[in-house]
Amino acid sequence: MMKNQWIVIGLVAALSACHGPVPSGQLPSNEVRAERMSKAKFDESTKRFTDQIQLQLQPGVSLDEFVIDMANEHGVVLSLLDRVPNREIYLFEYHSKADISSVAEKLRTDQRVRRVGANYRIEVEGFSLQSTDPLQRDQWALFNRGQDIPRALAGRIGADIDFDLEMTQGSHEVVVAVVDTGIDYYHEDLAITEIRDGRRVILPGSNIWTNPDERKDGTNTDNNRSRGVSFVDDLHGYNFVHGNGDPMDDHGHGTHVAGVIGALRDNMKGIIGMNAQVSLMGVKFLSAHGGGSSWGAEQSIYYVVDMAKRFPEKRWIMNHSWGSSSRGTEEGVLDDFLFLAFEESAEAGIFNAAAAGNSAESNRFSGSFPSNYSRDLPGFVSVAASNHLDQLAEFSSYGYGMVDVAAPGVLIQSTVLNNGYAAWSGTSMATPHVAGLAALIWAQEPHLSAEAVKHRILTTADDLPQLEGLVTSGGRINVRRALENDFTVRLFDPPSVEVPYSRVSPPLKANLDNDFVMEIEYPGASQIQVCFKSIFLEDPFDWLQIYGRDFVVRDLITGRALARQWRRHRDEDLCSAPIPGDKVHIRLFTGAVPSDQAGFTGFEIERLKVQ
Structure with missing residues (x-):
């Protein structure tokens, strides 16, 4: 073993002498890791970090x-960035031609490798509009009496979630x-605090999670390996950006979510x-x-999973108001x-x-993650936004x-940084x-499963004709x-x-408009x-709409979305949403800048599904 260690050290020294990237299996400090992550570059089209890989x-x-073998045998220089505790999952920087x-x-050919994946850029799924009048009367989502809302016209009476103060303790x-x-865990409307021994502490009656096994002392106070993973000073959660136990919000988005x-x-x-x-x-x-x-999202999820195992007497929920349009399965x-x-x-x-996304497009034809996982996982709900007119x-x-x-997702009044409030x-x-x-x-009803909770939410929703098929x-x-x-909605199976x-559209060319x-x-x-055999949208500005007699668009497909389409490489139907009625309209538009090199746009239908 000592001999192998000397070999590794010698190879690293030799590579260093060449002034090239050095393979390393050693975990960097939190400060170094945070700096390297902040400087990492990503491809705008794929949202993929260009020099990172998950194993x-x-x-x-x-x-x-392992990293020395990869450099010698495959010419891939790996440098460890991070890892998931208690799991053999790692994030590496890699250098290769x-x-x-x-x-x-190349990596899959090594028997030591189980899975290989990319690391993707993720962003919040919201935008802000400041308000200076943070009052309950502005919360139309809970109580819509047709009142004016911040920076908008009056809403429709009853276009709310039928909130009841007594039932919602x-x-x-x-x-x-x-x-x-x-989360700004000291916000005046989320926590009750006081100063003790020069430090602000959160008091009982607050709605901020406090780890009962932890205290802020710079050590793994709650470290008990038989009950799960522990992190230093994770009193109110954890910060995977800076690698410490302080999840204080420095943006405002998470605090706004928490206030709702x-x-x-x-x-x-x-x-x-x-x-x-x-x-x-x-x-x-x-x-x-x-x-x-x-990668940061994965670490966060595993952290919550381990905390749920540590405290099984509690019920656990994760809110994901963020998303990414790209996934690695397309290759x-x-x-x-x-x-x-x-x-x-x-x-x-x-x-x-999970948030469905803000692209105004159909997720049937556009990858939006983690939202699109709702179809494949129990107890997972993907959420669209409605306005104050329902x-x-x-x-x-x-x-x-x-x-x-x-x-409700339009002009929602909630908490933000510095004891503030805003409509986002x-x-x-x-x-x-x-x-x-x-x-x-x-x-x-704490005895319900996560899947039963999902079923309850979906089957008791207000049935709105304007959302049918959407x-x-x-x-x-x-x-x-x-x-x-109060059961109101029966979840219908799509037409079977x-x-x-069989029908083919006439091929359109961009310069013919x-x-x-x-x-x-x-x-x-x-x-x-309508089930398609193929859809060709050659330019990002090409688009296709599918709607019925009511002219409500049930699917919008753009060339931009189809270019990053994750499902087209999988053995699945490329079918539209169910369109109410007996007639379907398919509108195809070529909006590209005229060019002699412009490609053709069109589609081919192979069958229908009816009910």
Whole structure:
């Protein structure tokens, strides 16, 4: 063993003498890691960090020997950046003349490697509009009386979540991890604090999670390996940006999300949260600029999973008001490590709520993650945003079968930094309404599974015709009905009768500036799905719309979205959302700048599904 160590040291020294990148299996300090992560570059089109790669190795692998072997045998220089505790999952910087797909193929040939994946750029799914009047009357999402809302016209009476103060007491036994930019855990409307011995402390009655096994003393106070993983000073959560136990928000987004879920009541300050009592845990992986990586998200998820194992008597929820449009499965070579983390959280019985995205496109044809995982994981809800008129918000992503339900997400009043309040918009703001509702349900019925909580939320939503075919439930959440189990929505299966139907659009070329509409009619049908054999949108400015007799667009597909399409490389149907009625319109538009090199745009239909 000593001989091997000297060999490793000698090789590293030789590589250093050449002034090139040096392979390293040693974990850098938190400060060095944070600096290297902050300077990492990513590709704007794929949102992939260009010099980072994730690996899951077999147990017992020597990292020093592994990185030297990779350099010698494959010409891939690996330098360890980070790891997930208690799991053989690592983040490396890599240096190679080959692209990441070629590097992944090389690494897979080594028996020590189980999985290979990329690290992706992640951003918040919200945007802000400041308000100077932080009062309960502005919270139209809870109480819509047709009042004016900040910077907008009057709403529609009843276009809210049917909130009831008496029914929504909640419980501190339910922990909601806000996986985001952190939480301002000293905010006046989230915590009750006082100064003791020169330090501000959070008092009982606050809605901020406090780890009962931890104290702020610079050590692993709660380190008990038989009960899970421990982090230094993780009193109120953890900070994966800087690698310490202080999840203080330095952006405002996570604090805004937290306020929707659990701002304090009857304290003569600010707003009210959906839960009078709840435990809000800050899990920070997004920076002060609102950006982060899929690696940071994975670390955050595993942290919450391990905390849930440590405190199994509590019910655990994660709120994900962030997203990424790219995933590694399009090459067929890279593993999806983010899905792996969510899969483990589902196995741990954790409820997840995720923002559908703000692209105003259909997620059936556009990758939005983690939102699109809702179809494959139990207890996972993807959330679209509705406005104060009970319409889908103009910015909100949607997609039957991919997005589950809508919740208010326009000009939502909530807490921000420095004891402030603001009205922000985005699916980021819609998502905590669902996480908050899940917390209320679990406070009332803690025996339910995460999947049962999801079913309750979807089947008690207000059935809204304007959302039919846009979200799976066809509705917007309703708090009272969910808590009373007032069943209102039956989740329909999509049409299952397949009808052969072959038709090809005339190919359009950008420099002809074409706008083409195809009509498909199937007499007697109550719903129609159009299944495509292929869709060609050669330019980012090309787009295709699918709508019915009511002219409500159920799917919008753009060339920009299709270029990063994750599903086109998988063995799945490329079908539209179910369109109500017996007629479907498909509108194809070429909006590219005229060019002699412009490609053709068009589609081919191979069958219909009807009901």
